[in-house]
Amino acid sequence: MPTVPTPAPTAGAPLLAASTEPRLARALLGAVLVAGAAFRIHWALNDEGMYWPDEVYQSLEPAHRLVYGYGLVAWEFIEGARNWVLPGLVAGVLGLARLFGGTEPGVYLDVTKVFFGLVGVASAWGSWRLARAHGASELAAAAGAALFALAAVPIYFAPRALSENASALPVVLGLAxxxxxxxxxxxxxxxxxxxGLAVLLRLQNGIFCVGLLGVLAAQRRWRPAGEALAVLAGWALAYGLLDWLTWGRWFHSALVYLDFNVLRDGASAWGTAPFSYYGRVLFKGMGAVSLLAGALALLAARRAPGLLAVAALFFVLHALQPHKELRFLVPVLPLFAALAAVGLDSVLEGLGARTPRAMAALAVVAVATASGLGAGRLTFGDVGQYEDSRPRVSAWDDSGDVNRLLLAASERRDLCGLKIEVAHLAWTGGYSYLHQPVPLYSHNGPSRESGLYSHVITVPEHAPGEVVARSGPLVLARLRDGCAPDPGYAWRLP
Structure with missing residues (x-):
């Protein structure tokens, strides 16, 4: 019987055996996601600090009010500049923890931070899914996912209850x-x-909706564009209805937010930065990952032009805004990881042979892993925060000592009022950490002689009476037994 010749592989086709590469790719993806989860859970359980007050007062504190009935109220929830979707999500997590007995702040805060960290891991899987949807091989997609799962900047933001973290997952899966x-x-x-859900979580994600419609129109896919527009219109209606039910006016939160940030440029009061800010800070925070991801994303231009255009649109529009914070880019980072995977796949096709393909993919994962292992060394300068005042201070555990003393105060049965003499309340964990419905005063609040509080958080040399807890250079001290009533106490965040 004549021997049937084996067909020669086509140019650029992978030579790695079909039974081998998928196993390697799946093992690599699993390892990437497990390592990404380990990084995030570690920092969720070992950092009580804050990057910016929004991670407490736009999410945790209003959620605490929903579940437990009290908490400080930021101006956004007085004037209605935010909708209730993000606090509602966090309240769901707090409520679930409460259902299973997690009513102590040390418990429900850890549960919340781990939850947000795992959302970040799911977003990394979304990068893999988005890359596969654009034709990347499993091996390239797994390596690309590592650029989000294991990179320092996404790990730093991951456990924080921010709208950017919550919305990254529906963005990447929605586009996939x-x-x-x-x-x-x-x-x-x-x-x-x-x-549409991502927009409810963060209004700026409307850029992705416009991008999707723009890509569909550019491809002359008119029927899908019309269907997508109809679905998005339904979600816009839901947005307006939610505001009507909670604030009494259709689209109230969006209108107030846009008036403050666009018409009045109110956010510039918290600082402005040039167009180059995001590129500069990304390079400082994770230089090798940023260079590698950027180069590979450009290689994806031929195979994923629509996705590249959407990601670039989001990046450029944010770079054009005067007020900038690195967290604003979190929703687009999984997209750049997916684009990097598509670009990497083009590189792997050129390599052809089994060993170079595997080594190239592992090299990408190694770059991301090195970044994640160095995440603990991030400073505020590396994440673009407080650059003019304390750029060399660690970005981790900022206000952590105050928050740990708030947790200690939460266990005091003799507590009837507390003053934090060393910080403004906005840079503390508020009632989410204190978890007692007693007056909580800022550094510029009533004097000790007022009798309105029984305990203070201060420095040891100014500590009166009995020191009942310590954390770093700060102490929780008891002033007196009992407190005078404060009928004028306001729950508004000063």
Missing amino acids: LALPKGASRRALGAGASLL
């Missing part, structure tokens, strides 16, 4: 479902719905 040319009607509807 809706953006590919072969998307079914069901996938398109689900993807557009996820993007």
